Amino acid sequence: MSKPFLSVERLTQSFPDGAGGTLTVFENASFGIEKGEFVCILGHSGCGKSTIMNVLAGLADPTSGVVKMDGVAVSGPSLDRGVVFQNYSLLPWLSALKNVTFGVKARYRDWSREKVIAHATQYLAMVGLEGDVIHRKPSQLSGGMRQRVSIARAFANQPKLLLLDEPFGALDALTRGTIQEELLKIWGQTEQTVFMITHDIDEAILLADRILLMTNGPFARVAESVEITIPRPRVRTEIVEHPNYYAIRNHLVQFLGKRSKELAGQASDGESQSPQSVRIDLTTPPTEDPEPAPRPPRLQAVNS
Ligand SMILES: Nc1ncnc2c1ncn2[C@@H]1O[C@H](COP(=O)(O)OP(=O)(O)OP(=O)(O)O)[C@@H](O)[C@H]1O
Numbered sequence: 001m002s003k004p005f006l007s008v009e010r011l012t013q014s015f016p017d018g019a020g021g022t023l024t025v026f027e028n029a030s031f032g033i034e035k036g037e038f039v040c041i042l043g044h045s046g047c048g049k050s051t052i053m054n055v056l057a058g059l060a061d062p063t064s065g066v067v068k069m070d071g072v073a074v075s076g077p078s079l080d081r082g083v084v085f086q087n088y089s090l091l092p093w094l095s096a097l098k099n100v101t102f103g104v105k106a107r108y109r110d111w112s113r114e115k116v117i118a119h120a121t122q123y124l125a126m127v128g129l130e131g132d133v134i135h136r137k138p139s140q141l142s143g144g145m146r147q148r149v150s151i152a153r154a155f156a157n158q159p160k161l162l163l164l165d166e167p168f169g170a171l172d173a174l175t176r177g178t179i180q181e182e183l184l185k186i187w188g189q190t191e192q193t194v195f196m197i198t199h200d201i202d203e204a205i206l207l208a209d210r211i212l213l214m215t216n217g218p219f220a221r222v223a224e225s226v227e228i229t230i231p232r233p234r235v236r237t238e239i240v241e242h243p244n245y246y247a248i249r250n251h252l253v254q255f256l257g258k259r260s261k262e263l264a265g266q267a268s269d270g271e272s273q274s275p276q277s278v279r280i281d282l283t284t285p286p287t288e289d290p291e292p293a294p295r296p297p298r299l300q301a302v303n304s
């Protein structure tokens with residue numbers, strides 16, 4: 001079988017626990033992401049989601065294991081991987097616009113100044129930032145505005161892989177909905193692959209092709225990979241009517257409420273820890289038969 005676009009192989013991350021011991025956040029975690037896929041990861045606070053993302057971004061070295069993108073081991077940050085951090089991380093001495101043009105200039109070195117500014121302004125407008133506000137420094141912006149600058153900055157660089165750590169956490173519900181739609185639009189128009197951390201189950205179902213579920217730490221595991229069997233394009237108000245919506249949602253709630261604890265804290269015993277593939281589909285596939293026999297609902301868990 002061919003290797004996925006992004007391949008996480010036996011990743012282990014341990015930190016000193018501050019009391020002379022070692023905290024193993026996760027051990028031998030292995031999973032893949034295909035090119036163009038939109039993958040969300042859900043798990044309780046502290047299980048290691050940001051830690052995984054920092055390794056994928058090349059910002060932290062794992063204790064062991066390797067991440068490969070297009071077959072090449074990730075080492076150090078790259079313009080091919082755009083990151084939206086949980087805490088925005090804007091450059092405080094630059095305006096919103098310059099925070100965006102900074103990366104665009106580095107990525108597209110042959111572009112004229114006007115082209116860089118027009119491109120950055122377009123991405124800021126996409127996240128609802130227009131007019132004078134784009135000339136303000138981060139300290140003069142609200143938390144939600146800063147988060148939007150951070151999103152525009154990552155998208156404007158058009159990286160092959162977008163890594164988003166709770167990118168909409170500081171946004172009000174209305175802005176959040178608009179930006180989720182923008183994100184889907186941008187993703188639909190490009191070849192980008194997205195890996196996104198969120199705590200919002202409904203957001204994950206709306207956006208993702210697959211949701212990875214993490215158990216609680218220490219020794220957290222990416223235990224399941226749940227396929228979102230709801231066709232695209234998806235509209236928030238319509239997908240809740242889809243027969244699979246609540247079946248998938250209930251599965252995720254059960255996992256986070258119960259199984260994430262039950263499965264927690266188990267060392268890997270040297271085994272590679274790959275998620276179990278879960279496919280929930282209550283729809284009946286179309287058939288040529290004018291009088292089809294009734295089919296039982298499909299609910300499967302397949303070992304990948
Ligand atoms: N540099 C570090 N040194 C020591 N421990 C760390 C370090 N970075 C993270 N940890 C620990 O690793 C664990 C996982 O942290 P991480 O930030 O990845 O969690 P998370 O799943 O992103 O949580 P949240 O949902 O709250 O953002 C935590 O127990 C945290 O204290």
Ligand SMILES: [Mg+2]
Pocket residue numbers: 049050051086165
């Ligand atoms: Mg985090």
